Amino acid sequence: MVRIDARGMRCPWPAIRLARALRDGARSVEVLADDPQAPAELAAVAKASNAALGIILDDFYRIFVVTCR
Numbered sequence: 251m252v253r254i255d256a257r258g259m260r261c262p263w264p265a266i267r268l269a270r271a272l273r274d275g276a277r278s279v280e281v282l283a284d285d286p287q288a289p290a291e292l293a294a295v296a297k298a299s300n301a302a303l304g305i306i307l308d309d310f311y312r313i314f315v316v317t318c319r
Contacts, residue, residue, distance in 0.1 A: 252276040256283040257311055265291035268316060272299045281314040292316065 252271045256264035264283045271279045272295070281292060289305065289312070296303040296316050306313040 251278045251280055254279060254281045256281055256285075256288070259283070259285065261285050261287040261291045264288050265295045268292055268295050268314075269299070272301065272316070272318070277318045279316045281316065282311055283314060284311040288312070288314070 254264070254267045254271060256267060264281055264285060265288075268279055268281055281288075283292070285291075292314050293303050299316075299318065301316050301318045304315040304317070306315065
């Protein structure tokens, strides 16, 4: 699993890093992000890559888990 720490980054940077990881062949990616736009941006990247997106809520930030189908 590839882990991307995008906390403190504003969109589109978390989405760009996710897209790069998927393009490089990652089958499962965990993204830590706190930008309010991250859910929509990461969902769009996952959909374009035919991947599933799951969200784990934490007390401080969200963890997005993207898994290729």
